[in-house]
Amino acid sequence: MDFLNxxxxxxxxxxxxxxxxxxxxxxxxxxxxxxxGILRFANFATGDMMSFGTxxxxxxxxxxxxxxxxxxxxxxxxxAIPFAILFMxxxxxxxxxxxxxxxxxxxxxxxxxxxxxxxxxxVTQAVVRIIIGPSDRRFFDGEKFLIRANEFKEMTGLNEGxxxxxxxxxxxxxxxxLVSTLFWFLNKxxxxxxxxxxxxxxxxxxxxxxxxxxxxxxxxxxxAILATIGxxxxxxxxxxxxxxxxxxxxxxxxxxxxxxxGNPFGAFLGGYVIAFSEILLTYxxxxxxxxxxxxxxxxxxLIQLLSTDYKFAVSFSILVIVLLYRPSGIFKxxxx
Amino acid sequence: MRKNLNVIAAYSIMMGLITLVGIFQxxxxxxxxxxxxxxxxxxTMGANIQWGYAGLINFGIMGFTALGGLAAVLIxxxxxxxxxxxxxxxxxxSLFLIxxxxxxxxxxxxxxxxxxxxxxxxxxxxxxxxIIIRLVSAPGIEAIxxxxxxxxxxxxxxxxxxxxxxxxxxxxxxxxxxxxxxVALGLRADYLAIATLLISEIVIAIIKHEDWLTRGxxxxxxxxxxxxxxxxxxxxxxxxxxxxxxxxxxxxLISDLxxxxxxxxxxxxxxxxxxxxxxxxxxxxxxxxxxxILTQKALYSPWGRMMRAIRDNEEAANAMGKNVVxxxxxxxxxxxxxxGIAGAMLVTQDGxxxxxxxxxxxxxxxxxxxVIVGGSGNNFGAIxxxxxxxxxxxxxxxxxxxxxNLTTAGLEDTxxxxxxxxxxxxxxxxxxxxxxLLLIMRYRPKGILPEKIxxx
Numbered sequence: 001m002d003f004l005n006x007x008x009x010x011x012x013x014x015x016x017x018x019x020x021x022x023x024x025x026x027x028x029x030x031x032x033x034x035x036x037g038i039l040r041f042a043n044f045a046t047g048d049m050m051s052f053g054t055x056x057x058x059x060x061x062x063x064x065x066x067x068x069x070x071x072x073x074x075x076x077x078x079x080a081i082p083f084a085i086l087f088m089x090x091x092x093x094x095x096x097x098x099x100x101x102x103x104x105x106x107x108x109x110x111x112x113x114x115x116x117x118x119x120x121x122x123v124t125q126a127v128v129r130i131i132i133g134p135s136d137r138r139f140f141d142g143e144k145f146l147i148r149a150n151e152f153k154e155m156t157g158l159n160e161g162x163x164x165x166x167x168x169x170x171x172x173x174x175x176x177x178l179v180s181t182l183f184w185f186l187n188k189x190x191x192x193x194x195x196x197x198x199x200x201x202x203x204x205x206x207x208x209x210x211x212x213x214x215x216x217x218x219x220x221x222x223x224a225i226l227a228t229i230g231x232x233x234x235x236x237x238x239x240x241x242x243x244x245x246x247x248x249x250x251x252x253x254x255x256x257x258x259x260x261x262g263n264p265f266g267a268f269l270g271g272y273v274i275a276f277s278e279i280l281l282t283y284x285x286x287x288x289x290x291x292x293x294x295x296x297x298x299x300x301x302l303i304q305l306l307s308t309d310y311k312f313a314v315s316f317s318i319l320v321i322v323l324l325y326r327p328s329g330i331f332k333x334x335x336x
Numbered sequence: 337m338r339k340n341l342n343v344i345a346a347y348s349i350m351m352g353l354i355t356l357v358g359i360f361q362x363x364x365x366x367x368x369x370x371x372x373x374x375x376x377x378x379x380t381m382g383a384n385i386q387w388g389y390a391g392l393i394n395f396g397i398m399g400f401t402a403l404g405g406l407a408a409v410l411i412x413x414x415x416x417x418x419x420x421x422x423x424x425x426x427x428x429x430s431l432f433l434i435x436x437x438x439x440x441x442x443x444x445x446x447x448x449x450x451x452x453x454x455x456x457x458x459x460x461x462x463x464x465x466x467i468i469i470r471l472v473s474a475p476g477i478e479a480i481x482x483x484x485x486x487x488x489x490x491x492x493x494x495x496x497x498x499x500x501x502x503x504x505x506x507x508x509x510x511x512x513x514x515x516x517x518x519v520a521l522g523l524r525a526d527y528l529a530i531a532t533l534l535i536s537e538i539v540i541a542i543i544k545h546e547d548w549l550t551r552g553x554x555x556x557x558x559x560x561x562x563x564x565x566x567x568x569x570x571x572x573x574x575x576x577x578x579x580x581x582x583x584x585x586x587x588x589l590i591s592d593l594x595x596x597x598x599x600x601x602x603x604x605x606x607x608x609x610x611x612x613x614x615x616x617x618x619x620x621x622x623x624x625x626x627x628x629i630l631t632q633k634a635l636y637s638p639w640g641r642m643m644r645a646i647r648d649n650e651e652a653a654n655a656m657g658k659n660v661v662x663x664x665x666x667x668x669x670x671x672x673x674x675x676g677i678a679g680a681m682l683v684t685q686d687g688x689x690x691x692x693x694x695x696x697x698x699x700x701x702x703x704x705x706x707v708i709v710g711g712s713g714n715n716f717g718a719i720x721x722x723x724x725x726x727x728x729x730x731x732x733x734x735x736x737x738x739x740x741n742l743t744t745a746g747l748e749d750t751x752x753x754x755x756x757x758x759x760x761x762x763x764x765x766x767x768x769x770x771x772x773l774l775l776i777m778r779y780r781p782k783g784i785l786p787e788k789i790x791x792x
Contacts, residue, residue, distance in 0.1 A: 041526065042526040042527075042529065042530060044701075099774060099778075102778060109525075110525065110526050111393060111525045111526060111529075112777070112781075114526050114529060115704070115708060115773075115777060116773075116774065116777050118701055118704065118705070118773065119770045119771075119773035119774035119777060120770065120774070121701070121770070122701070122705075122766050122767070122769045122770025122773065123766070123767060123770030123771060123774070124770075125697075125763075125766045125770075126763050126764065126765075126766035126767035126770060127767070129760060129763035129766065130757070130760040130763050130764075130767070133759075133760065134763070246697070250533065250534055250537055253530050253533075253534070254534060257527070257530065307545065309541065309544065309545040310541055310545065312537055312538075312541060313537070313538045313541040313542070316534035316535065316537055316538050317538065319531070319534055320519060320520075320531065320534070320535065323519075323520065323523060323527070323531055324519060325455070327522075327523065327527075
């Protein structure tokens with residue numbers, strides 16, 4: 001019985017949250033990696049683009065709520081996502097037309113594009129804050145828990161409860177659908193294949209008659225989908241605050257690089273690597289050992305490798321180690 | 337003289353703007369803008385050395401600034417004797433252990449060929465070392481943090497005058513830059529940017545949460561000052577006389593004696609804070625001028641030419657026998673050290689150290705906007721960038737408010753759009769920075785004062 005409790009404990013405090021957080025990071029990391037692979041620059045506006053998409057989704061959510069629309073036990077925000085994606089795509093295309101296109105046509109070095117993306121970051125941040133303000137916002141409605149800790153305890157008779165939030169399940173399900181569609185698109189359809197070819201070798205792709213304008217446009221549309229959905233899922237699970245979204249850019253970058261930048265599958269797994277290592281290394285294992293070990297060997301301390309304050313530091317340290325030993329990432333991306 | 341006309345014009349305009357703020361708002365605000373402009377100028381010089389001279393992207397400016405600030409604390413705060421006796425030995429022991437680990441890793445690296453086993457040995461040394469250090473330091477840290485946690489709860493510093501911390505800050509930041517450079521300088525430009533950005537976050541995380549060293553988010557307040565205190569000044573004879581002399585014209589108009597005394601007091605209070613800020617301005621100006629002379633000399637020296645050669649074509653420079661790796665490391669350390677000085681200056685001016693206030697937007701990206709807008713590769717440009725951008729950053733709110741009032745003049749005061757816009761005036765600075773950066777990148781990619789290298 002004790003082992004069962006220990007496993008439930010780990011599931012409740014490590015596995016389920018890490019899986020949800022990892023999915024959110026993974027979507028962001030694929031966004032970064034796509035932009036890097038096809039448009040060839042590190043997009044420092046990642047976090048703020050996600051917050052922009054989320055902001056539009058929130059505005060639509062409020063509008064739907066005022067109309068009395070709802071999805072029952074599901075959050076209304078899911079209904080708002082398609083509309084938010086439309087606006088987000090428009091925003092991305094406008095930015096591309098007025099900002100990035102010029103540098104792409106001039107074949108500017110990636111560093112210059114990265115600098116430009118900082119400009120975009122400032123502008124997007126300003127727009128988001130001017131429209132919706134900098135404060136913390138929760139826009140979740142519907143059923144909060146799928147399984148409550150108490151119910152689980154009653155059901156199974158165990159000491160440890162397993163609470164599963166509906167947002168966690170939504171996050172994981174949406175991620176699976178989104179990512180598998182994306183990989184199907186990239187690997188099976190003609191457009192997807194031409195995108196990969198363009199990312200692999202631009203000149204060769206152009207020679208074989210691939211239209212760069214179309215590729216770029218589709219990339220921005222996919223980026224809009226990823227940014228909006230990733231942002232909304234994070235906001236539903238935690239809360240929406242522009243500053244947090246800006247900070248989330250850092251673990252997302254870490255995930256993309258750890259997985260091998262330019263490689264979408266690597267980025268996908270990188271998100272989980274970062275999330276799991278963050279939570280595994282900062283979790284206090286005291287209770288776990290209390291279940292597993294006999295009473296005489298019970299630990300005194302918290303058995304915590306690192307204090308939770310270092311959550312971010314963990315992912316960045318992993319990144320540094322990966323950069324040192326395998327600069328192209330775990331799943332070989334572009335060679336540095 | 338003629339070819340420097342644009343430099344002189346740009347600086348005169350800038351000074352004129354600050355003077356206008358002094359006349360229309362207050363001299364206090366003008367001087368505090370000016371002081372922060374000078375500090376920003378030091379930071380941009382550091383970033384400019386790395387980016388403009390050598391083409392290295394350093395997005396870790398925030399980390400180096402914070403280390404400079406930490407230096408100010410560790411140098412100037414009086415040592416906390418109780419804390420040292422409570423946990424000092426443990427901390428010192430951990431310090432020796434860290435040195436031991438580094439030496440052991442170096443030994444392994446030297447002795448054995450590159451192989452998987454070597455990697456495992458190094459990993460084993462580091463992991464076991466960290467565990468031992470944690471075991472050794474934990475009781476010490478606990479003891480230190482328990483010593484009067486409301487006021488101290490940390491080891492304190494050396495109790496030296498705070499000016500020394502400017503040099504110490506340079507060493508701290510330079511040391512960190514050496515380590516980072518060893519690890520990350522081999523990376524391609526945009527990876528280096530991301531890596532330094534993330535490493536600086538790690539530095540901030542450590543400074544924020546190692547309370548025994550920095551007091552963490554509890555902040556260190558009431559640091560020593562290189563300038564006199566306002567309260568003391570207001571009671572000093574010569575200062576009151578000075579203020580009286582300055583304002584003798586205005587004072588002479590007032591005939592009533594008690595009223596005159598009250599007005600004089602008002603002038604003394606205002607004057608004291610202006611005087612203190614002027615002291616800071618003088619100190620900062622000295623630093624800026626010294627650094628400017630040194631960097632200008634370096635720029636036009638053979639070494640500067642070599643750095644530009646490396647920046648413009650690494651392979652060719654390498655083929656000419658220049659040690660690219662070594663020079664990159666050197667310039668990374670030098671630039672970061674300058675940023676460290678700025679960090680120490682900033683904390684000195686504020687008189688308090690708040691680890692929670694170090695945010696990448698303010699301390700990394702804004703500095704980069706300054707460098708790009710001002711003109712990378714040109715020291716005068718970088719300094720000007722620091723001035724212009726900081727000035728706009730502060731004055732963006734009044735300008736934004738004016739613009740909002742202008743555009744919504746037709747609306748009623750209670751109209752929701754107008755109220756909303758006026759509430760969000762503080763965020764116009766982001767908009768201004770972003771649009772400014774984008775415009776400069778597009779239409780004047782070399783900045784306001786572009787780099788100019790005379791080829792003879």
